[in-house]
Amino acid sequence: MKRRHFLGMAAPLGLGAALLDAPAWAQGGSSHAVRMQVGATPGGGTDIVARALAQAMEAELRRSVVVENKPGAGGNIAASTVAQAAGDPNLLLLAYTSHAINPGIGIKQNFEPLDDFTPLSLVATSPLLLVCHPDLPVKNTAELIAYARRNPGKLSMAGAGLGSASQLAGEMFKAQARLDIASVPYKGAAPAVQDMLGGQVQLMLSNVATVRPFLEAKKLKALGVSTREPLAAYPESRPIAESLPGFDYRTWYGVLAPAKLKPADAELLERVAMKAARSDIVRQRLSHEGLEPVGNTSAEFREFIVAEMKRWDVVAKTTGVRVG
Template identity: 40%
Template sequence: MISKRAFLHSAAHAGTALLGAGLTGLARAQTTYPSHLVRWVVPYAAGGATDVLSRLICRHLSERLGQSFVVENKPGAGSNIGTQAVINAAPDGHTLLLTSTANAINASFDPALPFDFARDIVPVAGLARIPLVLVVNNDLPVHSVAEFIAYAKANPGKMSIASSGVGTSLHLSAELFKAMAGVQFVHVPYRGSAPGLTDVMSGQIQGMFDNVTSSFELVRAGRLRALGVTTHERSDTLPDVPPISDSLPGYETSSFYGVGAPRDTPREIVDLLNREINAALADTAIKQRLGELGAIPIAGNALEFAAMLATETERWRKVVEMSGQRKE
């Protein structure tokens, strides 16, 4: 038994503690995010679809959340330099990463990675998926994927295929095609897709797998011939170009982009960013611009994007194994 005075003192003390905890929780809930400038790290050089896509979303987030979201380009090492910079940043939502196919590929392509992407980056939201397209020089005597395969078999090792670099989705899409079609060609890596496309147009290189975003205007202008897209569905940007899988059943690749944050970023911040990014993707003007780029929006919550990342990582692991390609 305790005295009435002791009981009242104990109850008062407990009430004060609960009130304090409640006020602390309320203060935490009322803390605004973002509280200062947000760095949106793009692990590629400035220019191209990654910048256009990032700036579209950053402009929307800046307007909606009252702080500047600024694109910061950190290229190098197949996106690993920019990814590492975000992993090392404070997990407070003020440093974000433009995630991409490269992250899914590098998990198996680069055995010496100094980080575990699946563990060290929190998936926030998907942004867009972009089909690739097989383009060839206009003088190459082929007008379909089937003719391209027949020509490659008749001329083993005599054709060259460009890519934007070793281990990229463009390179591995070509390697997967080579393995599935049973053909041989020489891989010629470039620093980016633009110089590769230039050499395809000039005839120094016979073909290239490239993102629809950076090649569709050249196809429309008649400077390149498109043979097939890498997705099972046709691209709205190149509606007359059939899927490669029509001639090579089971073949499918694409590039994708999303947003990630450092591990231990609070769930409340992740969910807020996810809602706002999905709102941006639903915006009429942004949807129209993505369509002009040949990009297909990826909507959904953070858990759905996490599941997609896991699926893509496994898909590209199989491509890496089938192609026999790996970073030395």
């Protein structure tokens, strides 16, 4: 079959066919699989986002998108793998909030968080819920602040990983409210929640998906939400900003490709990522986990990352959090 005739037949298949035919995509070998690096363990919130996105991107690309978990160093191991693959459109990174946090807290990196990547699309954001052990005699953020001021040094706050958004937002909460509350960093959200259930720590700023079952079972109590808008699922949990003006933090997930892509590859990947993030597959899966799907443009996502790096750098300087 002549190539011109084949392309004419393939065109109606849509974006996936165009991607498969682009010369740069032959770099992936005979399988033509796209590999998505994820700097988190299987089963967690980041992994859930990655697998939902990979499924939706497969439908657009008409080829496999394989999720590869490479946890460690606040996502830097996975990010480094992608950063070192300049020009390769077959390798993607599902980045999360730590991508913008790490430079400000001193974590060593062998890449530049913007210059060594091609931002494709912001996939989703998630507010953090301020939760406490049910025995704590408070019902909202204002009551918590008043209680903590009357009882300095008697409360503790868990952080879901050293240098995580959970920890830094918690440190900012304490700084803005001028509270004497002990910080207890954990290696992830799961052990932090377990100690909360056991009463070893009383407070935590957590993503919704992690604490939802415990809130429903009345084993934890929600006091406030970290964003300026209330959560429809928890209308009684008012924005923390009502007690601490300007308080506005959320976690996020976005897909990046290596730098130096061919313009055609970058444009096609951006369109695929945007469409996948807005797909029913992703929306239904992520909304169930308390995430808010986005699906913006590459330019918008780049501006978002720049703003996030500035925001978290201020938080790191204000709270004194340093890892490196």
